[in-house]
Amino acid sequence: MTSRRPSPEASAMNVGGFVRDDTPTAEVDRREAVMASLAGTVRELVDATIRTTVDDEEVRRVRDDLAALVERLRAAQLPGPAGIRYNAELRAWNWGNAVIGAANAIAPPLRVVHGPSGCHADVVLGAAYEGPPGLVHGGVSAMLLDHIMGETASGMRRATFTGTLTMRYRRGTPLGALRLEAEIVREEGRKVFVAGSIADADGVTVEAEGVFIQPAGTTGDSPPEQPST
Structure with a gap:
């Protein structure tokens, strides 16, 4: 690069x-x-x-x-997708990612903070993410929750992939400042069960439950899926 x-x-x-x-x-x-x-x-x-x-x-x-x-x-560019890269220090970078990509102007971007019991992120969504007038597109809400819940499941130490994601839209999510949270509920073998939510200043607008799967044959020492924040 x-x-x-x-x-x-x-x-x-x-x-x-x-x-x-x-x-x-x-x-x-x-x-x-x-x-x-x-x-x-x-x-x-x-x-x-x-x-x-x-x-x-x-x-x-x-x-x-x-x-x-x-x-x-375009005078010098990658031949295909940006992909997920990591070095010997396990510093990972995923600059094309649709949610956190540093080089992706479509990404909000989401800055995920890892804590002892889960993850959270504060984000501001503007006109590019509008669905109904003044509200975040429901698909954008699902995308953001899928990502933060996936990072929570992976815990920065293993790869996981979305198995199922169930959304409950409690009310419209206004454009502007939002808080996302996610936590692991339980684990069963390679399955990680995660709960997540989006909230504005008045409370939760979207809730989600997801099952994330660790691929067969992988271990907790797999390369990190996302860069540390």
Whole structure:
């Protein structure tokens, strides 16, 4: 991704869907900050695009300017998805992820905090996540809960995949500042049962229950699915 990064042939190794990449953690952190700053500006662009009322000619001029910027970014790019990478220190990065991707302007992004009994995250959702007027799209709520509940199930030490996710929409979730929480309820073999919720200042708006499955043949020492926060 940068001139100092070892070539894919020298540094990358696929392990069960994860990619081993020997980029030093300090370099990953530096590059992540740069990409996050770009994604943040693009995120502002998305919001501005939705809400702009400038005239047609100005829209066309901005479109043409953006097309030129896209060409500049495509001058050097990955051949496919960004994937999940990790180095020898188990620093993981997943910059294309739809929920937490540092380089993904579609991601809110969610910053998940791991605690002793589960996870939580504070997020602000704007116009790009609207479903009903003024409210978060129900599918976006499900996506965010699926992610934070999956991270809770994995506990940063094992890979888990969503088996089932059951949602209960108690009321509309307003756009703006929200709190997500998740905790492990119990475990049965490779199954991890997790409860999660979304709340605004007035209380819970969405509740969820999920079963997350640890793949057969994996152990608690599997590479981390998401970067530490």
